Structures are given as C-alpha cells and as structure tokens.
Amino acid sequence: MGGSRSRKERPELVRARVRRGMSQEAAAEALGVTPTTWARWERGEQGVRACYRPRIAAVFEVEAVEVERWIDGWSYGETSSWPIAGCGDGSPAATVRSAALLWRLEMDPSRRHLLASLPFVPGALGEWLVSWNYGTPIASAAQQEGAGRVVGLADVARIVEAQKAFGQIDQRFGAGLVRPVVVKYLNESVTPLLRGRYDDRVGSELMTAAAGMTWLAGWTAFDLNRHGQAQQHFGQALRLAKSGDDPLTGAWVLATLTRQAIHLEQGAWAVWLARAAVDTARRAQAPPRVMALVLAGEARAMAVQARPAETQDRHSAGQIERLLVEAERAHAQGITDRDPTWVDRFEAVELKAQAGRCWSLLGDHQRAAACAEEVVAEFSARLPRSAQFNQMHAAEAYLGMGELEQALDSARAAIPATKTLTSARTVELARQFAGQLEPYEDSVMVREFRDHLNSELAA
Numbered sequence: 267m268g269g270s271r272s273r274k275e276r277p278e279l280v281r282a283r284v285r286r287g288m289s290q291e292a293a294a295e296a297l298g299v300t301p302t303t304w305a306r307w308e309r310g311e312q313g314v315r316a317c318y319r320p321r322i323a324a325v326f327e328v329e330a331v332e333v334e335r336w337i338d339g340w341s342y343g344e345t346s347s348w349p350i351a352g353c354g355d356g357s358p359a360a361t362v363r364s365a366a367l368l369w370r371l372e373m374d375p376s377r378r379h380l381l382a383s384l385p386f387v388p389g390a391l392g393e394w395l396v397s398w399n400y401g402t403p404i405a406s407a408a409q410q411e412g413a414g415r416v417v418g419l420a421d422v423a424r425i426v427e428a429q430k431a432f433g434q435i436d437q438r439f440g441a442g443l444v445r446p447v448v449v450k451y452l453n454e455s456v457t458p459l460l461r462g463r464y465d466d467r468v469g470s471e472l473m474t475a476a477a478g479m480t481w482l483a484g485w486t487a488f489d490l491n492r493h494g495q496a497q498q499h500f501g502q503a504l505r506l507a508k509s510g511d512d513p514l515t516g517a518w519v520l521a522t523l524t525r526q527a528i529h530l531e532q533g534a535w536a537v538w539l540a541r542a543a544v545d546t547a548r549r550a551q552a553p554p555r556v557m558a559l560v561l562a563g564e565a566r567a568m569a570v571q572a573r574p575a576e577t578q579d580r581h582s583a584g585q586i587e588r589l590l591v592e593a594e595r596a597h598a599q600g601i602t603d604r605d606p607t608w609v610d611r612f613e614a615v616e617l618k619a620q621a622g623r624c625w626s627l628l629g630d631h632q633r634a635a636a637c638a639e640e641v642v643a644e645f646s647a648r649l650p651r652s653a654q655f656n657q658m659h660a661a662e663a664y665l666g667m668g669e670l671e672q673a674l675d676s677a678r679a680a681i682p683a684t685k686t687l688t689s690a691r692t693v694e695l696a697r698q699f700a701g702q703l704e705p706y707e708d709s710v711m712v713r714e715f716r717d718h719l720n721s722e723l724a725a
Contacts, residue, residue: 316376384494407469414462441489442688473510575629
C-alpha cells in the first residue's frame with residue numbers, strides 16, 4: 267500500500283504510549299475506555315472527547331497543551347511558543363488553519379481555561395519578528411478553490427464594522443463584557459469567510475479585517491491579564507497581516523506587543539518590538555498618526571528599559587525626549603486619506619497619556635501629573651477605563667513629588683472604576699499603587715486608604 271500514513275492518524279499519541287511502555291489495552295484501562303476506542307483514537311478514526319483530554323495528560327504526566335498537540339496533529343517546529351501562532355509554513359492557507367484552530371479552542375469550554383492559563387513566552391517574540399521581517403512575501407492572498415461560498419468586499423466591511431462596535435464596548439466597559447462575543451464572532455463568522463473563495467484583492471482585505479478582529483481578541487485578553495492567551499492572538503494577528511500584505515496593521519500589532527512587554531516589565535523585548543514597529547511603519551511610508559503611535563511606543567519602551575530617573579542616563583533621556591517631540595509633530599499633521607481605521611483610537615490626548623508615562627520615568631513627575639490630569643478631564647465622560655488608568659498615573663506622579671495627600675485623593679477617585687469596569691488591569695493598577703505606599707505605612711491617611719481600597723475591592 268506504499269507505506270503512506272493517513273493524515274488523520276495521531277503518531278504522537280502512539281509515541282507517547284510507547285515511551286511509557288504501555289500497550290493499547292493498558293492505556294485504555296488507565297483512561298477508562300475500551301481498547302477499541304483507544305485504537306480508534308490512535309488511528310484518528312474517532313474524536314477524543316473533551317473530558318478525556320485532562321485524563322490523558324495525567325496518565326502520561328505531561329502538560330495539557332501537549333495532549334492537544336498529540337490529538338489535533340499540529341505540525342510545527344520545536345519552539346517555545348505553543349502552539350498556534352508559530353505553526354504552519356507561513357502560507358495564507360496555513361495561517362487560516364491556525365487561526366481557525368485558535369478560535370475553535372476559544373469556544374471549547376474544556377479547553378478555554380487552557381488558553382487562559384498560558385504563560386507569556388518572550389522567546390516566541392524573536393521567532394515572530396524574524397518571520398515578520400524576513401519571511402517570504404506572500405505572492406497572493408487569493409483562494410479560488412474549495413467548497414466555501416464566494417466572499418466579497420461587503421463581507422469584509424461587516425467584519426470591520428463589527429470590530430468598531432466591539433471596540434467601543436471594550437473601551438467603555440472593559441474587556442470582560444465583550445470578549446466572549448469577539449471570540450464567538452471570529453469562530454462563527456470570520457472562519458467561514460476565510461475558508462471561502464475570493465480573489466487577491468478581497469483576500470488581502472479579508473486577511474487585514476481578520477487581523478484587526480484577532481487583535482481585539484488579544485487586546486481583551488490583555489485587559490483581563492491573560493497574557494499568554496493575548497500573546498497567541500497578537501501573534502496570529504501578525505501572521506494575518508503578513509498574509510494580507512498589510513504592513514500598517516503589522517506595525518499596529520507590533521506596537522501592541524510593545525505595550526504588553528512594557529506591562530510585563532520585559533524592557534529589552536519592548537525596545538526590540540517598538541523598533542520593529544517603527545521600521546515597519548517607515549518602510550511603508552506610514553501616515554503621520556501611525557508614525558506618532560509607533561514613535562510614542564518606542565519612547566515609552568526606551569524609558570522602561572533605561573529608567574533615566576534612576577540611572578541618570580542622560581543619553582537615553584535625550585533620545586526619549588526627541589522621540590516624543592517627533593511623535594507630537596507627526597500627530598499634529600492630522601488626518602490623511604491613507605489612515606487605517608484603527609488609528610482613530612490614537613487621539614492626541616492618548617499621545618499625551620503615553621508622554622506622561624515617559625515623563626514619570628524621566629523623573630519629571632510634575633509634568634507627568636499634568637499630562638495625566640489632562641487625559642482624565644478629556645476621557646472621564648466617554649472612556650472611563652482610560653480615565654481610571656490616568657487617574658492612577660496622576661496619583662503615582664504626585665507620590666513621586668512627595669505630595670502624599672494629593673496622591674491618595676487622586677487614587678481614591680479612581681477606585682469606583684475598579685468595580686464598574688470588567689477590566690483586571692484597573693484592579694491591578696490600584697493594588698500596585700497601594701504597594702508603593704510602604705514608605706508611608708505609618709501614616710493614618712495611608713492606613714485609611716488601604717482599608718477603603720480593600721473593602722471596595724472585596725465588595
């Protein structure tokens with residue numbers, strides 16, 4: 267019969283059993299299934315129900331993610347980035363397969379927790395950067411074969427509009443409210459379109475729209491502090507952007523990965539990601555507001571890495587200030603007809619917020635507080651999460667100036683949002699500020715603030 271192996275077989279499951287020195291009968295007994303069922307699992311003739319997958323992991327003493335690979339048959343090189351964004355050969359077809367798999371896993375209740383508990387893997391970022399910068403350019407995003415329906419630009423437009431609507435909910439109420447809807451939309455609406463038939467123009471636009479919605483799935487995971495899960499979606503969004511030959515969307519994803527690396531105090535990776543975003547934007551001759559976004563990201567990444575206020579590194583401080591000036595000048599050039607839709611999120615006041623974080627790390631706490639207060643005044647009515655973040659940043663700046671009472675008043679004003687927003691980051695930021703109060707722990711004001719914070723978070 268030529269010795270060819272069916273693509274449905276599960277050779278990794280077989281190897282795992284053999285490594286344990288188990289027969290099919292012994293493996294079946296350990297799992298509580300019949301030997302016939304186990305044999306069908308190995309041959310790929312029968313699906314493995316969700317309830318058995320954790321049992322397989324326990325029997326073979328491996329992580330649950332490894333079992334997923336054995337069963338679903340991912341084909342990817344040995345890499346530290348499990349399992350989605352690094353799999354496949356980089357072609358549009360492989361990108362569609364890995365995207366569909368990721369979204370399907372999100373919808374499986376038995377495996378959703380697995381994604382949510384994934385760790386952030388810094389090493390994966392290097393692989394993605396190499397693939398983004400040096401991978402073979404995609405010749406065409408067209409898909410003319412297959413049983414799927416014909417996809418047109420109107421279908422793409424619906425994805426873009428849905429992303430805008432979901433994004434507005436996220437900005438107003440936090441990620442917890444909208445994230446389930448986003449991943450369901452990806453799985454049930456976007457996957458069938460990607461598996462449809464389309465020409466190169468529609469394919470490119472479709473890949474870009476899918477990248478944007480996948481970015482939102484990553485962003486909402488980020489807001490819930492599920493950083494490994496967020497990283498997988500960002501990596502998938504980067505691959506979709508490459509398949510769509512869309513460097514601007516790629517720069518946006520890289521800029522968001524920069525923010526995640528900053529949040530996780532991965533300073534070196536933040537700088538590399540930020541510079542990749544800037545280089546990508548420059549090569550694409552990005553419109554001014556896009557350049558402002560990536561330049562501000564590079565400034566903040568450098569500030570986190572160099573920490574000039576602590577190290578007295580004047581050279582780095584000068585570079586950071588020059589990047590902020592360049593970003594402000596670029597943003598002041600205004601709107602162009604080449605602006606992608608997502609750049610509308612990056613308002614002038616958002617640039618002010620990014621600058622404020624840089625000024626804090628530069629040691630200019632007064633300027634940082636002024637930036638944060640301006641952002642709070644602008645965002646309090648329409649973007650409560652951004653307002654809460656900057657209210658806490660203002661409190662940190664006042665603390666840096668030694669203005670304890672003003673810092674506590676500012677932080678106290680931000681506490682209600684931790685209860686009304688479905689955002690883990692708002693709670694995390696409040697707790698981090700409370701931790702910065704240790705030098706003042708003998709103060710009655712500090713004890714009262716901490717008691718108030720704890721009671722509000724527990725309510």
